[in-house]
Amino acid sequence: MDFVRTPEKRFERLLDYPFEPHYLEVGGLRIHYLDEGPSDASPILMMHGEPSWSYLYRHMIPICAAAGHRVIAPDLIGFGKSDKPTAIDDYSYQQHMDWMQSFLDQLDLNNITLVCQDWGSLLGLRLAAENPDRFRAIVVGNGMLPTGDQKAPPAFKIWKNFALHSPWFPIARIINTGSFRKLGPDEMRAYDAPFPDKKYKAGARAFPRLVPMHPNDPASEANRNAWKVLERWEKPFLTTFSNGDPITRGGDAYMQKRIPGAKDQPHVTLKGGHFLQEDSPVAFARAINGLLATLS
Known part of the structure; x- marks a missing residue:
């Protein structure tokens, strides 16, 4: 497949992003990830969603690393500093799963705490269900x-059509709109950095159409099988949803009822929009650290 690689100069002097880059190859493509904190500590795997990248976790990573945790934050293929196939049809749910499974296997991660949001959840929860022995806890926001x-919420259907058909797809403005607080110009530049022009945006445009929307979707059966595992999940499962997301609202209560490991956990509702990492990063990180403090 044809792919592009964002020039490194696009990432120079990004605000609040002092982290050392790391790379490995998955399926012939280079994936970028951050790896902060003690290398011998149990890892926290922070998975971003659409259309963000590891920059989303910039305020949370230092807090969790300072608490003694190893924090790994990959850029999904098509995002951030990772390679970007240029055709929308190059992206599928299963292909993203295969890329991330290779990532997990190559780093040989174990005793993982998954932290996920948006598409980070669609991929991360599948990873945990398909590799249950590698994971010790899950935090979903x-x-x-x-x-x-x-039935999908109306707001998602509007978003899907916009992503696929709008000639204008402003990444930073999308994230700004999905946050309570207004992003500054340097933050806007950082979110736009991975995408110099439209040929870099195929992955971002593809994600909404990959969400299973009907029972016979190509990913539906695999996701149902993952739910069978999650319905028996006794390990800690914490929800940290925000109070202002029209797309995932109510999902926290749904998972708390359906997943045994959610019982008696200190679930929290954080202030924020869809991108709660922008609105409540400190509270989000402290919730993760608080959960892990009970496991040590």
Whole structure:
């Protein structure tokens, strides 16, 4: 497949992003990730969603690393500093799963705490369900694992059509609109940095159409199988949803009822929009650290 690689100069002097880059190859493509904190500590895997990248976790990574945790934050293929196939059809749910499974295997991560939001949840929850022995806890904020058996909210249908058909797809403005607080110009530049022009945006445009929307979607059966695992998940499962996300609202209560490991956990509702990492990063990070403090 044809792919592009964002020039490094686009990432120079980004605000609040002092982290050392790391790379490995998955399926012939280079994936970028951050790896902060003690290398011998149990890892926190922070998975971003659409259309962001690891920059989303910039305020949370130092807080969790300072608490003694190893924090790993990959850029999904098509995002951030990772390679970007240029055709929308190069992206599928299963292809993203294969890329991330290779990432997990190559780093040989174990005793993982998953932290996920948006598409980070669609991929991360599947990873945890398909590799249960590698994971010790899950923290979900504004995310879900859809199977296509439930009706999608109207806001998502509008978003899907916009992503696929709008000639204008302003990444930073999308993230700004999905946050309570107004992003500054340097933050806007950082979110736009991975995408110099439209040929870099195929992955970002593809994600909404990959969400299972009907029971016979290509990913539906695999997601149902993942739910069978999650319905028996006894390890800690914490929800940290925000109070202002029209797309995932109510998902926290749904998972708390359906996943045994959610019982008696200190679930919190944080202030913010869809991108709660921008609105409540400190509270989000402290919730993660608080959960892990009970496991040590």
